[in-house]
Amino acid sequence: MPTADASGGGLHIVVCAKQVLDPDGVNSFAFWGRLQVGGDGRSFDTGEMVPRIINAYDEQAVEAALRIRDARVDCRITVVTVGDEEAGAILKRCVAMGADDAVQIVDAAAGLGDGFRTARLLAGLIAELGDVDLVLCGRQGSDYDQGTVPAALAERLGAALVTMSAGVAVEGGTLRVVRVTPRGEEVVRATLPAVVSISNEIGTPRYPSSRRMMQARRQRPERREASDYEGAPGAVGVEVTRLMVPDVQGHCEIIEGGSAAEKAERLMAQLHERGLLGG
Amino acid sequence: MAEHVLVLVTAIEAGGPLRDADGEALGAAQALARERGCEVACALIGADVAAAATEAAERGAGLILTADAAGLAAFDGGRSVTIAAEAVGRAEARVVLIPRGPDVLELAPRLAARLDGASVVGATEVRTASDDVVAVAAVFGGAARAEYAFRAPGPHVIGLAPAVAEVPERRPGRSAPAVALAIPEADGRVRTIEAAPDVSGPRLEDAKLVVAGGRGLQDGENFALIRELAQALGGMPGASRAIVDDGWASFEQQVGLTGKIVTPDVYFAVGISGASQHMAGCANARCIVAVNTDPEAPIFTFADYGIVDDALDVLPALVRLARERGA
Ligand SMILES: Cc1cc2nc3c(=O)[nH]c(=O)nc-3n(C[C@H](O)[C@H](O)[C@H](O)COP(=O)(O)OP(=O)(O)OC[C@H]3O[C@@H](n4cnc5c(N)ncnc54)[C@H](O)[C@@H]3O)c2cc1C
Secondary structure (H helix, E strand, O other), rough: OOOOOOOOOOOEEEEEEEEEEEEEHHHHHHHHHOOOOOOOOEEEEOOOOOOOOHHHHHHHHHHHHHHHHOOOOEEEEEEEEEEHHHHHHHHHHHHHOOOOOOEEEOOOOOOOOOHHHHHHHHHHHHHHHHHOEEEEEOOOOOOOOOOOOHHHHHHHHOOOEEEEEEEEEEEEEEEEEEEEEEEEEEEEEEEEEEEEEHHHHHHHOOOOOOOHHHHHHHHOOEEHHHHHOOOOOOOOOEEEEEEEEOOOOOOOOOOOOOOHHHHHHHHHHHHHHOOOOOO | OEEEEEEEEEEOOOOOOHHHHHHHHHHHHHHHHHHHOOOEEEEEEOOOOOHHHHHHHHOOOOEEEEEOHHHHHOOOHHHHHHHHHHHHHHOOOOOEEOOOOHHHHHHHHHHHHHHOOOOEEEEEEEEEEEEEEEEEEEEHOOOOOEEEEOOEEEEEEEOOOOOOOOOOOOOOOOOOOOOOOOOOOOOEEEEEEEEOOOOOOOOOOHHHEEEEEHHHHOHHHHHHHHHHHHHHHEEEEEEEEHHHHOOOOHHHEEEEOOOOOOOEEEEEOOOOOOEEEEEOOOOOOOEEEEEOOOOOOHHHHHEEEEEOOOOHHHHHHHHHHHHHHHH
C-alpha cells in the first residue's frame, strides 16, 4: 500500500463495511425461542423476518471518515464490501452519508465467518486501487464478533494498525487516534499507511438526507468478483461448520412480597443465607 | 524440539503473578496437549516476568519462553506480535491459546495472519476432533454459538472465554527449561502520546460483587443509587451499554461483549433487559439478581433471583438494608 503524500494529492480513505442480520432482530428471535438454524446447519433461518443491515460499527467507520473530511482534510472516501449479491445494498447508505465511491466484491463464500478470506479479498482490491492511505473498519462484525478483518488486513498490507478507536484526526501526514482502553482513553500517533478499527464510542453516525438517499439509489457500486483476488475458492482461515442455538432454561426464583421494601428484605436474607454477601 | 501447545501471556506487569485467566489457559492447554501427545509451553511477555515464569512451570508448563523488558508491561502492538511469532516457532506450536484480556482482539488475528494461520477469539470450548482442534465461540453476542474448523496452513490461534478450564494445581519446586526470546525494537509506527489514566484501584473484572444499572433507571441521576448500593455491599458499579451511550455511566463501567467481562459471586442487573450482548459480560456470575418492572424481560431467564418491581423503589430499600447489615 504505497502512501500518497498526504499534504499533496489528497488522502484516499477506504472504509470496509459488511452486511449483517440486525442484531436486535436476532435478539428478539432468540428471546421468543424462534431462532432456528437453517438446513445447511450453519446459518440462521429467520424466514426473512430479520432485516439485513449495515454492521453498526462499520457505519461508525464511515462516520469517522466523514469527520476527517469535515475537518477540511482533502480526501476521497471509497466504501467497499465483500458479500453476496444482496450485500451491495448497504453501500448505497454509505454513499448517501457522503462517501464518494463504492465497490462490491461479490463472494459466494461470504457469510461462512471467515474473516481471513475477507481480509485477503479486501487486500487484493486495496492493492489494485493503488493509492490508499488509510483503511477504516468497524471494530468487529456484530454477527461473528471476531474482529479479524482489521488486524489481518493490516498484516497483509504491511500497514500500521490501531484498534478500538473513538476518533481519528489527520495531522500533517500522520494520524492522531483516540483509543478506548479498559482503563480509559489513550491517544496514539500513527504513520500512514494505516488500518484503524472504529469502536462504538465514536458516537452516532449522521443520518443521510432524503435528497442524498435518492441520489445514492441511482448510483451503482462498482463490481468485482472474488475470483479476481482469491487463490482458491472457499475458506482460507476458519470455517463455521455448525451453528448451535442454546436452549436457555430459566430457573429464576421470583421473590414475592407486598411492597418493594419487603421483597428487598427477602432477597437480602436469601443472599445472606447462601453466603453470597461476603463476611 | 517437538510440538508444544503454546499459552501466550502478554502484558505482565512488573513482577506480577499469573492471572486466573492465564491459569485457565494453562489448564485448557494441558487437556489439548494430552490429546496431542505433547507438552505445554508458556510464553511470558512483560516486565519482570520471573515470578510468572516460575508459577507457569509449577502449574505444568514443560517449556518456558520469556521476553522481559520494561516496555512490555503493556501490550505493544507490532512488537508484541513479533515476539509472539518467535515463541510460536520455538515451541513448534500448531495450537496457540491466549488468555482473555483486552488485547486478544488485536493479538490473535494479527499473529495468525502473520504466520499464515487463523484465529478464533472468545472460545468457550476447545477440543480435538478428527486430529485437529475445533473451537466454539458465541455469535450475535451469545444468541447462538458457532463451531469453527481451521482451514489455514499456519498455527491455530485461539483466544479463550472465561472458565474454559480449571487452573492446574501448583506443584512448588517443579521447574522447566527456559529460553529467552529476542526483543525487537518497538514498532515506531504507532506511538502512545497520551497514556490512559493510571488507575491502580480495584478492577471491575475482579470484583466479587457487581451492581449494574440499565435504562430502567429512567434518568442518569439515578445511577447514584447503583453506586450507593455497590458501595454499601462492598462491590463495584457496572452499566449496560445503553446507559454508557447515554452518558449516565462511563465506558470503564460497561459490562458486556464490548465492555468488561465480570465474574462476581453476585451480579445485580437493575433495569437491564438482558440482551445477549449484555449477558456475554456477566453470564459467569455465580448468582444473578434481576430487578425489572417487566416480568417478561429476558433477564429473568438468566437470573437466579428476580424482583418484579420498580428499580427506584427497590434500590433505596436495598441500600438501607445493606447499610444496616454493614453497621
Ligand atoms: C454488537 C453489539 C454489541 C453490544 N455490546 C453491548 C455490551 O457490551 N453491553 C451491553 O450492555 N449492551 C451491549 N449491546 C446492546 C444490547 O444489545 C442492548 O441494547 C443493551 O444491553 C440494552 O441496555 P438496557 O438493558 O439498559 O436497556 P433496555 O434494553 O432498554 O432495557 C431496559 C429495561 O429496564 C426495564 N425497566 C424499565 N423501567 C423500569 C423501572 N422503573 N424499574 C425496573 N426496570 C425497568 C425494562 O423492562 C427493560 O427490561 C450491544 C449490541 C450490539 C449490537
